[in-house]
Amino acid sequence: MIDFHTHTPAWHTGTWLGGAAFGAEEFLTYMDSAGIDVAVVLAHDGLFNATPESNDELAAFVRADPSRMAGFGTVNPRHVNAVDETKRCFAELGLAGLKLHPWLQGFSLHEAALDPICEVVVEAGGILLSHDGTPPYSTPAQIAALARRHPRLPVVLGHGGLHDCWREALAVTCETENLYLCLCGTPPYAARHILAHAPRGKVLFGTDAGLSDEASQDYAVARVAEIDGWGITAEQRADMLIRNPGALLAGRLG
Ligand SMILES: [Zn+2]
Secondary structure (H helix, E strand, C coil): EEEEEEEECCCCCCCCCCCCCHHHHHHHHHHHHHCCCEEEEECCHHHHCCCCCHHHHHHHHHCCCCCEEEEEEEECCCCCHHHHHHHHHHHHCCEEEEEHHHHHHHCCCCCCCCCCCCEHHHHHCCEEEEEECCCCCCCCHHHHHHHCCCCCEEEECCCCCCCCCCCHHHHHHCCCCCEECCCCCHHHHHEEEEEEECCCCCCEEECEEHHHHHHCCCCHHHHHHHHHHCCCCCCHHHHHHHHHHHHHCCCCCC
């Protein structure tokens, strides 16, 4: 299966969520223990302090096995070098996508500075994943508006709207062709409803592994095991865990 939402450890920004220090080999061991073949590995330090060094460190982490880990770097769109750094993420570092966290990074997805950044991601054949589910910045409708301005850019709602915005996440995913929804921290009753009503090909799954205070990522392993209790069909499960993320990542793994 494919885990579409994991993080490196936060090497420099402390223990915001109690995160453990772990290496790439330990992370691959987590993946094996949870039955995960491939993981999308998102920035972590960079969400607090978007520096080129944070993208370098993320790229070095996924280089341990580029066939199993797809790295998504980050930039703060308000930084003057954000467009160049986005280019570097793809051309030099070989990353597969860009992760934005408008809530932590403190910007609105309606800001014009996002547009040249999105154009770079389109040109590089990358994917944009945004944190979502926490107003005022990071509502699914704001992310959908960005996706509609860039119809060739695959855009992923990183958390399926969480508790407060999952209905909105489902609605905008149904209405926006290039928008995808990752169930990650989304409550199980909402996940069930989303899987029953979202268009085929749109729903992904993620654990948020990397935020755990255990290097073994027990929280993430439990999230995978929990799927069995969701009451979803075998087809919905295979779409969410294998076919949909596989189609999005096709040609984007090392
Ligand atoms: Zn996350």
